[in-house]
Amino acid sequence: MAERSIEVGVLGATGVVGQHFVSRLSRHPWFRPVWLAASERSEGKAYADAAPWRLAAPMPKAAATRTVHACVPGNAPTILFSGLDASVAGEVESAFAAAGHIVVSNARNHRMDPLVPLLIPEVNADHLAVIAEQRAAKGWPGAIVTNPNCSTVVLASALAPLRRFGLSRVVVSTMQAVSGAGYPGVPSLDILGNIVPFIGGEEEKMQSETQKILGSDGGRVPHQVRISAHTNRVPVIDGHTMTVSVEFDAAPDVAAVIEAMRTFRGRPQDLGLPSAPDPAIEVMSEPNRPQPRLDADRGDGMTVCVGRVRPCPVFHVKFVAMGHNVVRGAAGAAILNAELMVAEGLA
């Protein structure tokens, strides 16, 4: 694709997801993170003093000395990534869209708004068409686009190639990494050597977000697949793993299911977007893969890995799926959304 140099900003730049945005954007071929914003606790400080850096890669030098701004419209670049806390993301993101900004959000607040695309570029790039109606209905010169919850993105990506077989019912059980709870997240005494069989709101999000993503008319007609999700927190640092059993309208051949996943492509792969993993889904043949420690970083963290695709004696087919929750499930997902919008002339 053509060379680009686009100035962008990050709302919630000091948080866990914000730090992943700053790190990934600092080595991005198109985007230059020149404007960083957070709460009034951080406003006016140098980024190095405001952001308690949690990533293994060092803080980018250019970011370290930037002054952190308040999250108010004024002098920010047009494209803004949001890693804001959900307690404030709703209002702040709307204010920036009203002021003409393209807000590419990772927060949950606007995901289920029928006028806001809930986007996985490989799966439902056509849902971006909703933006025109969003602008007309809300009177915003800007726009808001969201990415799914970190476990939803893995499930919906794995199910997307199987829509052709007629998805009917799905039972999914997750084993979710502690990084998905942010920092400091789950207390160590609760999670070391343990499993916590509850993540607030997560099961509902996996069910409703997946139906919207796989749905039609920009997600306003949810897919009819019925989903039962069990969500669990496990002592893994990065990478959400899930076991999935699927019932179809008519039983497909397991080999056809594997082939559909293996050959799955979308707009990001066709356009050669910088963050597009290729393949979009890696189907692993080893009987003990995917594993989060070994496989979460595949495709620079953007690949959804699938393994153990086999017949299910209760439903039709079952498999394991795994993806990097903070990359494919958060910052990397939003950056791919923005790449698609730029490539499609929407940002």
Ligand SMILES: NC(=O)c1ccc[n+]([C@@H]2O[C@H](COP(=O)([O-])OP(=O)(O)OC[C@H]3O[C@@H](n4cnc5c(N)ncnc54)[C@H](OP(=O)(O)O)[C@@H]3O)[C@@H](O)[C@H]2O)c1
């Ligand atoms: N962690 C994950 O893996 C993950 C995955 C998917 C989705 N998410 C979602 O992503 C969002 C961020 O998560 P996180 O784990 O990065 O949270 P976090 O570490 O707590 O960071 C929250 C960010 O929001 C800012 N903020 C808080 N209150 C604010 C206010 N009143 N005004 C302006 N900014 C404010 C914070 O700024 P200060 O530093 O100045 O307080 C910080 O930059 C959440 O909506 C979360 O649900 C997280």
